[in-house]
Amino acid sequence: MNPVATPWFFYALAGLAVASGVAVITRRNAVHAALALIVTLLSVAGLYLMLYAPFVAGVQIIVYAGGIMVLFLFVIMLVNIERSSKERQFNRMWPVALAAACGLAALFVSAIVKGRSLFPDRMISLPESSNTQQIAGLLYGEAGRMGQYTFAFEIASLLLLVAILGAVIMTKKKI
């Protein structure tokens, strides 16, 4: 199967992700920022699709764009936006944030430059039709054997369950 993932698509999606990512932090109106964040998440999902990881892309759309962002918007809508967008920002942390962002960017660049031998030099085409099953094999095990990451996966889900229970107990005085 020919890869449909052309560089053009990559640059379009990556550009969209970066542009809307910038919009997330520059918009003063929180709803506009949330909408821009949705565009970022969706274009990242598109990048996952180009990497032949359809399952990850689907989960990205369901969990982030469809689930978490709806809850974000739900909360933001109840805030009085007009007042909060007119208020002066009193937080003066932007130099720290700038330094941290530059450090992170430097880390990424050095990882790409130094680890060039680790990355494949051309696009490899993976079997798209079976990698959802492979993820399941890694997480849950296959053919009677325990998967490589079963324990970590189950621990993570237990942690999430504890967090949910904690949130419910803290918000409800009487259960």
Next chain:
Amino acid sequence: MVTSFMSYLGSNLTPGTANNQLWALIYVLIIFAGVSVAVICMNWIERKALAHFQVRLGPMRVGPHGLLQPIADALKLMLKEDIIPAEADQFVFWVAPLIGLLASFTVYTVIPFGPSQAVSDMNIGILFMLGVSSLGVLGIVVAGWASNSHYPLIGALRSSAQMVSYEVAMGLAIVSAILMTSLNASGTGSLSMIEIVRAQQQQHVWFIFKFFPLGLIAFFIFAIAMVAETNRAPFDLAEAESELTAGFHTEYSGLRWSLFMLAEYAAMIAVSSIAVTLWLGGWMRPFPNLLHAPAWDFIFSLFPGLTFGGLAAIALIGTARMPGHSFFRIQRIGLAGFAAVLGFIALLLLVIAIAGWSADSSVASRFNQGIGYVYWFVLKVAIFMYLFIWYRATWPRYRFDQLMRIGWKVMLPISLGVLMLTAIWALLEPIVWEWLKVHL
């Protein structure tokens, strides 16, 4: 271009899988046109059926039996002044209907109207459908907020709470159906819509009847949740006209409002086709394995033609029953013309069915098969669409606390239980069979 057009004709794959962009585009256009026409038909049928449920006549003035009413409505909506409230957030107000429309139409890329009659066969088909259709709620939420008005905001809050809660039960019901696909001989399940239907064919059972009554219960949970997901009566609290005037689209008018309606009806068709694909055997005709002889194939391939013939007969009866007064002459001619068009389609379909059966030419028989697949799929979806109307005419609207209680305290536990029982049954069944084989 011609070569890529011709090369696909003999293929058994969907255009997306065969990597044929031209045919993918053709399929997209056909589906877009088909869904738009279906929404127009649905609009007329809904108004007529609701009227008859309530012992009224419904639209009667525009065209014979109001047949041209949807076209008149569409014209009216397009010519209406498009108002954006002064206090609204202009950009978000503008973009909100488009989000809903995009979400509900993108879903159609993976809906399998037949084994090769889909735009693409995605490996994650059902996951993609769930994800993209859950984006539709964003359009509603954002529309309610951008209107900067009380009723739309309350409507948007209600609908987002409702959709988020019912998505949970819906997802669990879907998972229990996906679990059943892994019971093939090969032992691997699939999220692909086409493979889900194939699994039902291999296991010789629609999933609604599998592990009776577990499949049936999962189907019922989905059927309830999908009404709530699409904000239709009796779960239409988001647009409860007696409380919120029109809910989230109160401030919308003209074309933008009609985009919301188009998105809602397209989403209804989309969720109905999920239900058909997962539980009702998708494109398969009744008893594809039991009544497998070529003669049965021929008999079932007559159904599309006969359906259109029946519609033509109804239109003819309507023509005959028109009052004889000269005032109704144009209407009578129009209805007779409509009957003639339907009859012509029926004749065409019957000719194709007979040609596909008798001729050896593979193109005719493939075409005939394709018509059959699409016909059975659309028929099953149409039953759901009628159910949507029936619900709306029959049941009163739920109160918000009742809605939440049903979603979280009834549907969620039942769907969780069904999921667990399905898994246990699937594990135990082969063991029990082995035991019976040894000991009996």
